[in-house]
Amino acid sequence: MSLKTSPRTIDTPNRPLSQGRPRQTLRDRYGDRAFNIVATSILLLSILAVVYPLYFIVIASVSDPNAVYEGKVWLFPSGVTTEGYERIFADSRIWNGLGNTVIYTVLGTAISVSTILCGAYALSRKDMPGRKILMLLFVITMFFDGGLITKYLVVRDLGMLDTVWAVVLPGAVGVWNLIIARSFFEHTIPNELREAAQMDGATDFKFFFQMVLPLSKPLIMLMIMVHVVAHWNSFFDALIFLNDDSKYPLQLVLRNILIQSDVSSTGTTGGDIASYAAAQRIAELTKYAMIVVSSLPLMIALPFMQKHFTKGAMIGAVK
């Protein structure tokens, strides 16, 4: 299952084999070349389709809003301004939302990752009586759930509405993540290791915390990243469970400004149509800047996270 297995390593040592390819006719080689050209162009176009909108947002966020409005910004920013960013950094809602998001992300990730790691390890132990039934208990919830309304009522009955718990607890354990963690433990922690440790008198707790966890760093990294990204980006639980807007996470603040076009803090003092239009354009500018600021942290972390996510996809595929 290693991504690194390159086909080339196989035919390099025995050159005679490659001489035995007379059937690779000229037409086939042109066919392959045509294929390469078509494939590369499709991929380049896809890359462009992904990158250009993001690039445009970045240049629009530092351009003169009038130039963007008139459609003069295509490849380079025009009339550079940082006003959009200044307005964001002066907006207390953004800072407050960011602070909330950091709290929810740290707390939520800590709860989710520790619950998943402990639970998945127990479920990975074939000698735990009742393992199959307990696992089934989790798997059932993948195929049937109580739905939005009853979840809301349960959270309300628990008295969690408008508290941080409503944001970090209801989605804490994803069964899919639990399965990935369990199969990681099953594949990387050899039984012999546990038997040896038990021989030396290690209890299950001791073995788990002192042997298993240090051996599971890639899994722990993956789980942390999955949950950090999920919490950073989530808005829906906050939307339904929180009423008090001082508790809103960043994404919910963004939704209200970007999508609901809540312009209350952009400083429109009314007056004539010209100043209203100008305020509108500044509001648009702020939106571009806001998209950049809110996505930047994850985009910067992405190259660092990529390795772990690719591994995660592979653990998932092994299952």
Place this chain on the structure above:
Amino acid sequence: MSRTIPARRGRPVAAPSPQAKNSLSLRLKRIFRAWQLYVLLAPAIIYILVFKYWPMYGVQIAFKNYNPVDGFTDSPWVGLTHFIRFMNSYQFGQVVGNTLWIAVLGLLVAFPIPIILALLVNQLQSERFKKFTQTVLYSPAFISTVVVVGIMFVVLSPRSGLVNNAIQLGGGEPIFFMGSAEWFRPIYVISDVWQNAGFSMIVYLAALAAIDPALHDAAKVDGASKLQRIRHIDLPGIMPVVTILFILAIGNLLNVGFEKALLMQTPLNLSTSEIIQTYVYHAGLQQAQFSYSAAIGLFNSLLNLALLLVFNTIARRANQATLW
């Protein structure tokens, strides 16, 4: 001498027979010995009991008239009233139709594209370009739904948006994309592909990497072209993964993208953007019709489960990989 007989009889106690092993006391002993494992599992179990099974128990309010005083258990039964009301309401056809539309359209367009991308990326010669393509294509998966929809609103804005500027440059009339019912579905599906195709591609790439390179070498010796190798080696090689992901996609058919649909809704596109789940949200949480909307949610879940069972059975009949 008389002692030998009781001693022989006593032997099975010292070395327990298979039947004795299964006895209750031994089983209890084994359970007791594993108590630390149960402690490790306890938080996760408590979690699903509280946040998964309690709501599941609460689903009974779909057949009741829920009121907060009586709670899930004691609210009065009303049978299928809520289901009948939903099916007779004028929204029923529209909401179910909209849900199926974007679900099926999404599946037809968004499911094959990651597979095609993976097959193409896998054929690239340069490892660096391969890696670069992967990273770029999957980066939008890390952008939040809120921001993706925010991008739609600014890029598709009728007055200052990028797309409409391009249209006007070409001499066309600006289109109010986010405010028109007929544009909701295309935008929904295209943005879905834009955001998720690259990430879904990773699983297929992992499956492709697991294919024995010797197969490709043998085919090359036999003069197979790249297209032929994709068709006869790569595709069959990833078919089990494709089947499983397809069944999973079917199982989630009516659930996916609810948050995005909700965010994309404007008063002007409701006739196509109101799907079952957003309707549940509006009727249930905004208008507090808990029982009625729980019934609609249950209808959605059951429809979903039925689809999953049907497709899993079809896959099994066709001797393909199945979920169980």
